[in-house]
Amino acid sequence: MTNQNRYAAYEKSRIMTASPAELTLMLYEGAIKFCNIAIVAVEKHEIEKAHINIRKVEDIITEFQATLNHKYPVAKDFDKVYAYLQQRLEEANVKKSKEILEEVLGHLRTMRDTWKEVMQRAGNHPKAISNS
Numbered sequence: 001m002t003n004q005n006r007y008a009a010y011e012k013s014r015i016m017t018a019s020p021a022e023l024t025l026m027l028y029e030g031a032i033k034f035c036n037i038a039i040v041a042v043e044k045h046e047i048e049k050a051h052i053n054i055r056k057v058e059d060i061i062t063e064f065q066a067t068l069n070h071k072y073p074v075a076k077d078f079d080k081v082y083a084y085l086q087q088r089l090e091e092a093n094v095k096k097s098k099e100i101l102e103e104v105l106g107h108l109r110t111m112r113d114t115w116k117e118v119m120q121r122a123g124n125h126p127k128a129i130s131n132s
Contacts, residue, residue, distance in 0.1 A: 021115075021124045028112035031060040035105045042098045054093045057104070061085050081107070 034056040041050035068075040092100035
């Protein structure tokens, strides 16, 4: 088994055994990772790579929106934040704007850090994952 195959097997196992809270954290980490890749791609004028990774961030935000539990009033606020991030990502993709992507990245990091704090307070200690 190659190292790449071992890593893929580990990742699949990690996802399959993760709690819903851990899966949410993984999604935030993924969005941060793809946003970072998009920023570097914009800097290098790698337009297609930037587009692909911005779309990945958009897909994650779409997933967050789709899974909001609207029985809680705070869901409406999260929906507005996610809609704003989607709008900014669309604008960043059209303009290939590093500045807009950095703004989105800042919001994603804040949301991820807040989620980690919520997990810790709830007794769900997040595993060490960081794609800052």
